[in-house]
Amino acid sequence: MSSDALILHIDPRDDVATALVTLSPGDSAGGVVVRQEIAAGHKLAVRPVAQGAPVLKYGWPIGRATTDIAAGDHVHSHNLATALSGLEDYAYAPTAPETLAGSDATFDGYRRADGRVGTRNEIWILCTVGCVARTAQRIAAEANRRFAGRVDGVLALTHPFGCSQLGDDLSATRGMLARLAGHPNAGGVLIVGLGCESNQLGPLLESLEGVAPERLRAFSAQLSEDEIEEGLAAVEALVEIAERDVRTPCPISDLVIGLKCGGSDGFSGLTANPLVGRIADQVTGSGGTAILTEIPEIFGAERLLMARAADRAVFDGVVRVVDDFKGYFLSHGEPISENPSPGNIAGGVTTLEEKSLGAVQKAGRGAVTEVLRYGDRARRPGVILLEAPGNDAVSSTALTAAGATVILFTTGRGTPLGFPAPTLKIATNSSLAQRKPRWIDFDAGTIAAGQPLDLAAEALLATVIATASGRLTRAEENGEREIAIWKRGVTL
Numbered sequence: 043m044s045s046d047a048l049i050l051h052i053d054p055r056d057d058v059a060t061a062l063v064t065l066s067p068g069d070s071a072g073g074v075v076v077r078q079e080i081a082a083g084h085k086l087a088v089r090p091v092a093q094g095a096p097v098l099k100y101g102w103p104i105g106r107a108t109t110d111i112a113a114g115d116h117v118h119s120h121n122l123a124t125a126l127s128g129l130e131d132y133a134y135a136p137t138a139p140e141t142l143a144g145s146d147a148t149f150d151g152y153r154r155a156d157g158r159v160g161t162r163n164e165i166w167i168l169c170t171v172g173c174v175a176r177t178a179q180r181i182a183a184e185a186n187r188r189f190a191g192r193v194d195g196v197l198a199l200t201h202p203f204g205c206s207q208l209g210d211d212l213s214a215t216r217g218m219l220a221r222l223a224g225h226p227n228a229g230g231v232l233i234v235g236l237g238c239e240s241n242q243l244g245p246l247l248e249s250l251e252g253v254a255p256e257r258l259r260a261f262s263a264q265l266s267e268d269e270i271e272e273g274l275a276a277v278e279a280l281v282e283i284a285e286r287d288v289r290t291p292c293p294i295s296d297l298v299i300g301l302k303c304g305g306s307d308g309f310s311g312l313t314a315n316p317l318v319g320r321i322a323d324q325v326t327g328s329g330g331t332a333i334l335t336e337i338p339e340i341f342g343a344e345r346l347l348m349a350r351a352a353d354r355a356v357f358d359g360v361v362r363v364v365d366d367f368k369g370y371f372l373s374h375g376e377p378i379s380e381n382p383s384p385g386n387i388a389g390g391v392t393t394l395e396e397k398s399l400g401a402v403q404k405a406g407r408g409a410v411t412e413v414l415r416y417g418d419r420a421r422r423p424g425v426i427l428l429e430a431p432g433n434d435a436v437s438s439t440a441l442t443a444a445g446a447t448v449i450l451f452t453t454g455r456g457t458p459l460g461f462p463a464p465t466l467k468i469a470t471n472s473s474l475a476q477r478k479p480r481w482i483d484f485d486a487g488t489i490a491a492g493q494p495l496d497l498a499a500e501a502l503l504a505t506v507i508a509t510a511s512g513r514l515t516r517a518e519e520n521g522e523r524e525i526a527i528w529k530r531g532v533t534l
Contacts, residue, residue, distance in 0.1 A: 046072050049086055050312055050490065053101035058085040058117050060308050060390070062490050077114040083308030083390035083454070083471070085117040097122055100311065102343070104396035117392070124379040124393040126342055129368055134357050137349045139409040142327030147503060149510035150289035151296060151447075152229065156252055159296040160226035161447040161464060161510040163287050165196045165280050167232045167273070168219050170246055171204030171239035174263050178234050181273035189278065192285045193229060194512070196277060199462055199525045204241035211531025216246050217417035218527050221443035224252030224419070227463060229287055230280030231257060234273060237264030251419070257283060289512065295329035297510060298420060300446030300463060301404040302335065304434040306382070307389025307454025309470040311400020314452035314486035318468065320499035321450065321506060322406035326424050333420060333444050334405040335428040335437045337367040341378055342395030343402045347427060352409045359413030363429045370530075381432065385455045404452065416528060420445040434459055435526030442525075448510050456481050460517025462525060464509050467516060468502070483509075483516050 048071040051059040059072055065080040072088055080086050085099070091111040096103035109121045151159040165185070167178045175198075182198035189196065199222060203215050219241075223231045231253060235243035243262055250258070259276035263269040301318060303310055322332035334340075340347060344364050351357035371378045382391045391397045411424030417440070420426050430440035434451075438461040441449055446463050454470040456478045469475040472487030484505050489498050509515060517523070 048072070051088060052099065052312070055098050055101050057087060057089055057091050057098045059088050060084070060312060061086055074114050077112065078116045080116045081390065085308070085390065085392070087111045087113050087115045087117050089113050096125070099396060100399045102395070102399055104399065105393040118390070119387060119392050122392050124395060126379040126394055128372065128378065129365055132345065132348060132361050134354055135349060136351055136357070139350070139352070140407045142323045142406075142408055144328030145294055145324045145503065147294050147507055148291045149294065149297070149507045150512065151292040151510060152226070152287050153290060153292065154226045155254055158226040158252070158445070159292050159447070160229070162227040163194045163229040163284055164227060165193055165230045165232065165277055165284060166222065166225070166228040166462070167196065167198045167234060167277070168223060169200050169204070170219070170233065170235040170241045170243055172200070172202035173205065173236045173239065174234050175200035175202065177263055177269055177273070180270055181232070181234070181277065184270070185274055185277040188274065189281045192281050197462065197523055201525055201527050203527055203529060205239040206534040207240050208531055208534065211529060212240055214417055214530070215527055216241055216249060218439070218443050219246060220249040220251065221417055221419050222462065222525070223250050223258070225442060225445070225462070227447055229257065229284030231259070232273060232276045232280065233258070233260040234269070235260065235262040237262040293328065294325055294507070295423070297325050298331040298333065298445045298447050299325055299506070300333050300335075300438065300441030300444075300449035302434070302438055302441060302449055303401055303404065303452040304457055305389075305453045305455030306386050306391055306397055306400065307470055308391060309487065309490060310391070310452060310454050311403055313489040314468045314470040315400050315403040317486045317489060317495060317498050317502055318404045318450045318452055319406035320495065321503055322404065322425065323408060324503060326406065326408040329423050331420055331423050331426060331445070332405060332408070333426045333428050333441055333446055334402070335430040335441055336401065336432040337363055337429055338371070338378070338381060339394070339401045339432045340364070340398050341368070343398035346402055347405070347410055350408070350410045350425070352411045352424065356410055356413060360410065360427060363413055363415070363427065367429070389454045404450070414444055416440055417443060419443070431528060433526070435461070435524065436528045438465065439525040439527065448506060450506070452486070458517070458520060458522050460515065460520070460522030460524070462523060464515045465517050466505065466509055480520065481516055
């Protein structure tokens with residue numbers, strides 16, 4: 043990787059470099075004369091590329107040139123297009139796993155009876171169906187007022203589903219709620235049902251795993267004389283149990299970090315994502331867990347993860363989840379490359395391959411040890427690949443349900459959203475961090491300005507440890523906590 047303060051050239055094989063500042067025609071950058079204005083985060087051609095030839099960034103193709111490209115040209119959607127089209131053939135060719143350096147860092151967490159460790163001690167209120175979502179929210183609002191300071195908070199996690207669903211779609215909703223109910227950040231769980239919904243309370247309770255019976259309460263609103271008061275009584279009983287929990291020192295091998303990017307820009311793969319990859323390496327190198335998701339945003343970079351599969355079964359799992367997601371798009375008549383988003387494009391990301399090659403860097407260099415389907419829970423340490431779409435709320439909910447106790451969320455455009463697990467927003471560029479200090483927890487844009495990656499990683503790990511030990515994220519301070527469920531079936 044080389045930089046001359048105006049551009050960043052990642053790999054000597056690359057045909058393009060990234061502008062660190064806005065470049066004007068006539069500027070000289072990396073020995074190339076700029077031919078058009080190029081916004082910060084966008085790509086500058088450092089050598090000619092013929093029409094139809096692959097364009098390399100990160101040492102890999104990010105698409106094909108749609109016209110002849112001259113050195114000094116702006117390279118973007120007007121002259122670069124994806125080369126992705128459909129299903130591909132993959133060969134099992136594992137690479138030797140890297141030995142990752144761990145960390146002796148500790149955090150103060152809540153160790154649960156099953157050995158897992160929470161980073162929060164909250165009461166979570168879940169609803170079987172959207173009809174009682176407002177009921178759950180009203181209970182939570184009053185409970186936070188009545189029981190303030192006794193636990194880390196009372197959180198209503200609501201959704202609009204649970205009725206008019208069939209088959210696998212209904213099962214997925216039930217499974218997602220069951221996994222959330224068993225999360226170690228919940229010191230107690232109240233499940234509010236209605237009574238007539240498809241997602242009946244009984245089958246949901248039967249599917250729970252990892253929930254201590256004394257930390258669970260549930261009722262159907264249709265059978266309650268006063269559902270708000272019954273809910274508050276249930277929460278009070280849970281608070282009386284959970285308030286006795288205390289934080290104790292825990293090694294970072296007890297951390298489960300979720301890896302997520304939203305609103306990527308041209309700096310995502312240069313600053314925040316490789317920085318988060320360093321944290322993933324330290325956590326997994328210590329025996330902890332890092333979960334990567336957003337399957338449509340690894341298309342074009344999936345071979346990098348397949349090469350890191352711990353064994354043939356994991357490799358086959360990666361192939362299946364990638365092919366199944368591609369089939370999901372194709373069965374609906376959609377191209378698999380209908381990505382990046384408008385915000386990504388404005389930020390300098392041109393093709394899905396480019397976005398994916400930047401995104402997978404969040405997973406660091408460790409072996410991929412497990413592949414999870416949507417709604418599954420992580421069982422092994424190491425890097426885990428989780429089936430979920432790229433949608434911020436849906437994928438972050440899936441990360442939480444899989445067991446993530448802290449989510450590292452990189453962003454070049456910014457978002458106020460927050461999720462059940464404490465979510466650290468990591469800005470890819472300093473401009474965003476300066477403009478949105480109430481959204482952003484950490485500025486990774488300093489890397490583009492010359493800060494060594496190792497120093498930035500030390501600072502981010504300290505932020506992760508502080509958050510896991512109880513320091514509130516910006517989203518938590520702003521009351522931004524929600525879930526979203528991936529609905530794939532028909533609605534009655």
